[in-house]
Amino acid sequence: MIDVIKGLYEVALERKGTKQEGSYTCYLFEQGLDKILKKCGEECSEVIIAAKNGKNEDTANEICDLLYHLIVMMVESGISMDEVEEILEQRRQKIGNLKKFHVSDHES
């Protein structure tokens, strides 16, 4: 999966650098960060609704929409894949992340 995501990031970077006729990614970059963030918000809500509806195929599709728009947002904001990967890798070293207040929230 990480290779597909990295590939998508590369395509988005390319679209940011070179305008291409009929490209939805170029359209998003032209519209700017606010539009991209709006789409991230919409797609996030659609993931939640699909998950709540319990149809995994629909949810998986919405997750793909969200991932795509997050990647466009990363490119627009200048956040690299390596940056995110490094944070995920650091977190992977840590276990036992449940905080005490989470436990008491759960119990109450």
Ligand SMILES: N=c1c2ncn([C@@H]3O[C@H](COP(=O)(O)OP(=O)(O)OP(=O)(O)O)[C@@H](O)[C@H]3O)c2ncn1[C@@H]1O[C@H](COP(=O)(O)O)[C@@H](O)[C@H]1O
């Ligand atoms: N993964 C995606 C991807 N996921 C979703 N979408 C588009 O995201 C849009 C979301 O649909 P919506 O109905 O929410 O939005 P809309 O009404 O079409 O547009 P808005 O006016 O709301 O912005 C659709 O047009 C989808 O086609 C994507 N568009 C592009 N990609 C990838 O980007 C690559 C380059 O695409 P182009 O930039 O179009 O060449 C493609 O090969 C894909 O790999």
